Amino acid sequence: MKYDYAIIGGGIVGLSTAWQLQQRHPDAKILLIEKESGYAHHQTGHNSGVIHAGVYYAPGSLKAKFCKQGVTETINFCEKHGIAYDQCGKLLVATDAQEYERMKDLYQRCLENELEAEWLDDAEALKAREPNVIGIGGIFVPTTGIVNYREVCNKMAEVFASLGGEIVLSHQVTDLAEDSDKITITTEHNGAEKTFDTDFLVACAGLAADRVTKMLSIDIDFQILPYRGEYYLLPPKHNDIVNHLIYPIPDPDLPFLGVHLTRMIDGTVTVGPNAVQGFKREGYGKINFSFKDTLAMLLFPGFWKVTLKHLKAGLMETKNSWYKPGYLKRVQKYAPQLTLEDLQPYPAGIRAQAVMANGDLVHDFLFAETARSLHVCNAPSPAATSAIPIGGYICDKVAEKQKA
Numbered sequence: 276m277k278y279d280y281a282i283i284g285g286g287i288v289g290l291s292t293a294w295q296l297q298q299r300h301p302d303a304k305i306l307l308i309e310k311e312s313g314y315a316h317h318q319t320g321h322n323s324g325v326i327h328a329g330v331y332y333a334p335g336s337l338k339a340k341f342c343k344q345g346v347t348e349t350i351n352f353c354e355k356h357g358i359a360y361d362q363c364g365k366l367l368v369a370t371d372a373q374e375y376e377r378m379k380d381l382y383q384r385c386l387e388n389e390l391e392a393e394w395l396d397d398a399e400a401l402k403a404r405e406p407n408v409i410g411i412g413g414i415f416v417p418t419t420g421i422v423n424y425r426e427v428c429n430k431m432a433e434v435f436a437s438l439g440g441e442i443v444l445s446h447q448v449t450d451l452a453e454d455s456d457k458i459t460i461t462t463e464h465n466g467a468e469k470t471f472d473t474d475f476l477v478a479c480a481g482l483a484a485d486r487v488t489k490m491l492s493i494d495i496d497f498q499i500l501p502y503r504g505e506y507y508l509l510p511p512k513h514n515d516i517v518n519h520l521i522y523p524i525p526d527p528d529l530p531f532l533g534v535h536l537t538r539m540i541d542g543t544v545t546v547g548p549n550a551v552q553g554f555k556r557e558g559y560g561k562i563n564f565s566f567k568d569t570l571a572m573l574l575f576p577g578f579w580k581v582t583l584k585h586l587k588a589g590l591m592e593t594k595n596s597w598y599k600p601g602y603l604k605r606v607q608k609y610a611p612q613l614t615l616e617d618l619q620p621y622p623a624g625i626r627a628q629a630v631m632a633n634g635d636l637v638h639d640f641l642f643a644e645t646a647r648s649l650h651v652c653n654a655p656s657p658a659a660t661s662a663i664p665i666g667g668y669i670c671d672k673v674a675e676k677q678k679a
């Protein structure tokens with residue numbers, strides 16, 4: 276039997292695509308393949324759980340458009356399916372003169388992106404909004420929210436299946452072969468090989484995006500590098516320490532750096548994430564190491580170039596990863612009352628960051644394709660927020676390709 280569509284990846288991008296494809300093509304036979312025993316086991320299930328408003332992104336860019344649309348569509352999805360969310364708002368806090376200057380640009384960007392934003396001119400205005408946080412000014416963005424993306428994924432899988440979609444879990448795709456009328460997908464399941472044929476393939480493989488893309492001999496000039504994002508959990512006595520999410524004013528060159536205080540939807544508060552070079556793509560512990568992943572990285576020129584380009588920031592992140600007082604100092608910039616004992620263990624996440632051979636970090640979505648396939652090669656934050664519009668966009672792209 277041949278499927279009309281197959282999707283690789285049970286993270287939020289793959290699930291959103293599968294569900295929306297099935298909705299658009301009710302009679303199509305659609306298969307979703309995931310190597311783990313459930314959904315959202317990697318980036319999606321290890322993120323901060325923030326529904327981003329879309330403050331940082333270049334006005335008019337796909338990222339800005341998808342993010343804004345994603346807030347509305349994620350909230351509608353949660354409302355429709357009874358998933359808890361909280362639009363608690365986010366406070367961007369400036370702690371020194373340089374950050375205050377950058378804050379002006381960021382406020383301008385909020386306006387250009389047509390986001391609701393409140394300018395907090397000084398320490399007092401900040402204190403009035405957030406009594407336990409210190410700084411010299413801030414921007415309040417009320418549309419930012421929080422949700423548990425694992426729950427969102429489980430529901431997307433349920434909806435996809437209820438529309439007639441098929442799912443195989445614990446099936447790792449090990450090979451792909453394309454010919455004039457199909458793609459054959461080889462998987463490994465409990466030590467046995469199994470194949471599936473499909474008319475069209477969409478790959479949303481996150482940390483394995485480059486490897487899956489290469490299975491179809493597509494010539495690519497990027498590699499996925501793993502950057503671990505480590506969190507701490509605050510003890511329950513601090514569950515009410517903040518009313519909103521507290522974010523730094525980012526360095527425009529490295530917008531994902533800077534730990535934040537995040538209220539989680541279960542009522543707890545986390546601190547993080549940092550960004551530390553990983554040596555195993557799916558290794559969540561500090562000392563996890565994979566010879567295969569590390570060798571591939573060391574042989575990739577882009578790894579050396581990006582590492583040298585951001586050497587100072589990288590060394591600082593690594594130092595603070597091992598030296599908890601360094602990490603604490605970052606947080607104390609906003610919340611001086613927190614102590615070392617307040618930083619309790621919490622699972623890390625790993626960003627699948629596409630890096631070009633010239634060392635450039637890819638900040639936007641990146642796609643690759645063949646006649647019968649479309650590969651999502653880079654889906655960086657806020658791809659969880661934007662997953663529903665991204666899924667819709669992928670469905671459009673697939674339709675365009677099939678028409679051509």
Ligand SMILES: Cc1cc2nc3c(=O)[nH]c(=O)nc-3n(C[C@H](O)[C@H](O)[C@H](O)COP(=O)(O)OP(=O)(O)OC[C@H]3O[C@@H](n4cnc5c(N)ncnc54)[C@H](O)[C@@H]3O)c2cc1C
Nearest residue numbers: 284286287288310318319322323325448481504624658660
């Ligand atoms: C630390 C961290 C914090 C973040 N915080 C936020 C946030 O607060 N808000 C936000 O919007 N975004 C956030 N993001 C970004 C967001 O989580 C990701 O952009 C998004 O989850 C990407 O989803 P995905 O489906 O592309 O990837 P993934 O969730 O990684 O899913 C890919 C799936 O493909 C499967 N797979 C891979 N290879 C194979 C194979 N060979 N065969 C079968 N299956 C395979 C994997 O098992 C996995 O389930 C964060 C990311 C990180 C890492």
